[in-house]
Amino acid sequence: MEFFRYTRTFNFMGKSKAAMIFSIILVLASYAMLMTKGLNYGVDFAGGTIVQVKYDTAAPIDDMRKSLKSNELFNGASITEFGSVDEVVIRMKSTTGSVTVDIGDITRAALKDTGNFEIRRVDIVGPKVGSELKEKGIMSLLLAIIGILIYVAFRFEWRFAVASIVALVHDISIALGAIALVGLDVNLDVLAALLTILGYSLNDTIIVFDRIREGVTNSKNNDLEDIINESVTRTLARTTLTSLTTFFVVFTLFMLGGEIIHSFAFTLLVGVIVGTYSSIFVASPILLWFGFDVKGYHVKLASKAQREVEKQRMRDQYESGVM
């Protein structure tokens, strides 16, 4: 079976202006979303408590609310269904420091008369740990980006590195915007998903860039736009296929993975779609706009080859004892 038979070159770069405008609007909308609605930090980063309770029957949410009024620890606690009607999650800002009687135990005691239930999960994150996790999270995103930047600059060229980072920032921004839009709780798993998007989107970009590098090296044509169009077209089958298989996997995760992995899968789903788009329509045009110099690159390659030849000649001479 074949979806894409390479017969003619698509003019992707001709559409790059429209794509850029679309991307800029999307990114700006994401930032507007982040500014107005903001990210909904979950307990991992904001600190607080989560208690997951499963009842034998449908959870008596009204009774639970009444019972929780008894203690001011529960002020501002929210109760939401979790996957099914008999399972709920109570989220609150407060935490306790006692090891033996913690806020989970207090919750259990407060809910005593609401029915037959089992407490399935208690997450308590103190404020200090929360802010530490946040710091570490931001650090890890930055470090990963810097590490990747260095590697790509070393393997390709600085313009490639900058273009791939712009694409990454584009993807992460839109993913964050989507998270803000649906009001997902931002926890450690969402951070992991963002880092995965980073790797995945970069994967895509690098495969395309590798083709462009190959095209630049081998092609007699000095027009970068043609080379990019040809390279993107030639990788189109792979880009689509891989995105599709990854999409399958993430989609099953999203549908069947259960409530607890939902945020992770959602973030990835957005990332896979945006990452595929950005490797074609964001990373490559930027390369073009930075004015990557094909002729200069050819000259550089030629002189590098020249130097190698020269070196080899010297070595041969040395070995044969001429020098």
Next chain:
Amino acid sequence: MKLNYRIVIFAFAIVFGLFFSAPSLLQMQDGKKVTLGLDLQGGLHMLLGVKTEEATKSRIKSIAASIKHFSDRQDILIDELKFDESSISFSLLDPDDTKSVEEFLKEIDGSNISVAGENFSLSLTPEEILKTEKQAIDQAIETIRNRLDQFGLAEPVVARQGEEKILVQLAGIKTQEEEQRARELISRAAKLELMAVDEDRNARVDNMSDSDAAAYGDIILSDVKNPQIKYLVREIPILDGGMLTDASMGFDQSNRPLINFKLNAEGAEIFGDFTGKSVGKRLAVVLDGKVYSAPNINERIGGGAGQISGNYTVEEAKDLAIALRSGALLAPIYLMEKRSVGPSLGADSIKASMIALMGGFVLVIIFMMIYYRAAGVIANIALIANLFIILAVMSLFGATLTLPGMAGIVLTVGMAVDANVIISERIRELIYEGKSMHKAIEDGYSNAMRAILDANITTLIAAVVLYAYGTGAIKGFAITISIGILASMLTAILGTHGIYEMLESRIQKSKNNRFWFGIKG
């Protein structure tokens, strides 16, 4: 068909994968198995902090106790021995004793001593305070580890995290009661103090406030069973649990559980001296600030053995004996983070992620077969081998499989396919260009290699950062992704290449590109 080095390595990798993943997959008794994370098997994860300032306070208190004991022994009369959170002060009645007291104080490490006439004051140096605080954390880790080792759970984890946090992980806690017991055992100060009851003033204890008591150098403690009963005891203890050598559960005459303890030589001597001098008075056995009993001293007690009676259940007495035996916590601990997952939720999570893994896996496999035909089947062999190898490596290193780790495997499935898609597309391209089958395969691999390597290495960079900076469950995600990427290089690149090399003559002969690569021609 001919063998080549690639297929041999691949075969070894498959055998390795099958062999070492078997114990985990088949739940065999022997062999190394993958450890399930707390989120999958249920359990308790806690990050604890230590109130180190309390350690300094109790250090001061024990120095005060030793000054008291010294002066009693040497018949030196001292007046107004007082201490607060960071210093001790006292004065001598007889100036002739100044020299010997000074000599004694010099022996105390890390203290600043100032003398003004008969008035002495002593405080800890900043270095000594830092040292004490550090010691308190070290000792808390050691103590909690000792206690949990005796508690009876399999492989409790107690480790330092960062400078001053203690990580405690208890897998396999099954019930709420068990969790409660473990938490009480961990946090129990288990500070045993033997204190003298201030018999001169004890009768008036009910009318005294804490500050009244402090004026006499006393404190008010309540009875453990009946908080209404109060005792007025000397604030400076005769001795504390630091001189304990052993504690075990026993039974009294009416078969109620109690705790027997033994003191070391120094403790026994102090205890003997005190009881010898205090016949007719009472001795309060104080544990964690509560009076457990206050028996009358009938005679000098040598040998340094004693009992703590209380209204225990057998289990409580056992846990208390463990706590005493493992030593007291120098400073109280508090909860910074807790994640507790019930076993039923863990089981649900395993089920859901297995369904997702299988579902995604089957979809990918069917898709590859339809799209690439034989090439797809070869890619699928690599994919399945990849799964086994991930599991095998994780089992071998005793790595922990967490829920995000499961997601990592699911993701690796999607990404491992990528390498084969790139390779197959390259080979198709070269076939269209009219290259020979041998050239198409060889060039296809070498062309694809650069891109695959660069892509994998960058993902690996992200995974390593995630591992270094992530905590708990996220580390699990980074581990499976890293192992998955490395394994996919072995299976998807080397392994499939080996298969093609082996089948090359057949592919050439058949000339059926539709069958082999899913394309016309």
